[in-house]
Amino acid sequence: MPVRVLIADDHSVVRQGLRMFLKLDPELEVVGEAANGAEAIQMARALTPDVVLMDLLMPGTDGITATQRIRAEVPQTEVLALTSVLEDASVVGAVQAGAIGYLLKDTQAEQLCKAIKAAAKGQVQLAPEAAARLVREVRAPDNPESLTGRETEVLRALATGLTNREIGRALNIGERTVKTHVSHLLGKLGLQSRTQAALYAVRIGLVPESKLSGR
Amino acid sequence: MPVRVLIADDHSVVRQGLRMFLKLDPELEVVGEAANGAEAIQMARALTPDVVLMDLLMPGTDGITATQRIRAEVPQTEVLALTSVLEDASVVGAVQAGAIGYLLKDTQAEQLCKAIKAAAKGQVQLAPEAAARLVREVRAPDNPESLTGRETEVLRALATGLTNREIGRALNIGERTVKTHVSHLLGKLGLQSRTQAALYAVRIGLVPESKLSGR
């Protein structure tokens, strides 16, 4: 009985590549494709696949949110994060959201097949780089560089291009408090300006691409 | 005689997917894979493929730079931009760099094969969305929203997290001049702050992900 896989990625090239590739392994069966987080949630609900290959960066509902929802609503389905982003926040975020593994898109083909089958059995699969990040984060919960929940919220708002005052209004706190949080997170991240912080947030996948400041 | 294709993408999942997929078409032959712009240039020089499938967002040397170099050094090789980014600057940039086409990663499989064969014959291939951007840009060269060369340079520097003073040093101009350019580009883009401008630059792919502000 093959492992039933759902592919969630916003690029059809990636989806078709994965689909065609997994087809070569008789133990793997691609049962569906989703182009965004919302589709992934809906299809996971309908198909109850064994494993969801989840891209974390997708327009609309992002992969981490989708992972949370799927794990909550379809617990028998395991989620394997497969993304090009490798940063503390997204690794930890994906695992906290319920992902059983975290692989990079430059993973070799055979390893990917193995990882999917292992994930279906409930075995944890982490790219070595991702494992390192996770261990570092978990082993040092009071790591001076780890942001608090509020600081992360402020960073997320900051990374949509809001001013301190606007962030205050958005989070229902004073501008002064926002400045405090910004000051703290800049210090923790070793950055010098809110612009650098915004770019950092984008880099680690804290902000979905769809929310980036545009016209 | 098959069309010889070089794949340039930093994600092995995408590379292997494309390779396996193009293998099914006997008229297409994948002669090599490059994981970044520098490799793409080197391999294009060594292999002189008919077509390079070029991702624009790659670490190190980006795809646009690689396209320029390849077109300059290996003129018989056509470059087909294949990316997830769709914005005026990158479309125009790719075409200006010498790309014969611009396709999105969510392009359907058969279309991609057709486009590659057409590109090998020197026929222009543009995704409809990309064509629209290009036409809009070309038809209105003095579009109030189109940035000048210098403004684009300043935006690119701004989007790496530099201050005005640092940008001035980097470009060998005064801080005042930088402020003028920043002011102009903010007005043209309809934005209110440098942070928004930095996010915009990332969104349109002006800045390679590798250069985003980190730690």
Next chain:
DNA sequence: GGTGAGATCGGCCAAGAGACGGAGGTGGCG
């Protein structure tokens, strides 16, 4: 030769941003 766009600077000014120290409140945890 005029015309316009672009690049380069200047002064002035208001607002935002960040650093610094202080301080009160909460809630978990030994």
Next chain:
DNA sequence: CGCCACCTCCGTCTCTTGGCCGATCTCACC
């Protein structure tokens, strides 16, 4: 209970940022 992390807010200070006015200079174009 005390301790500590976190969230909240305040005042003050310096620096950066961005808008507004202006000005030269170059260069392509008509």
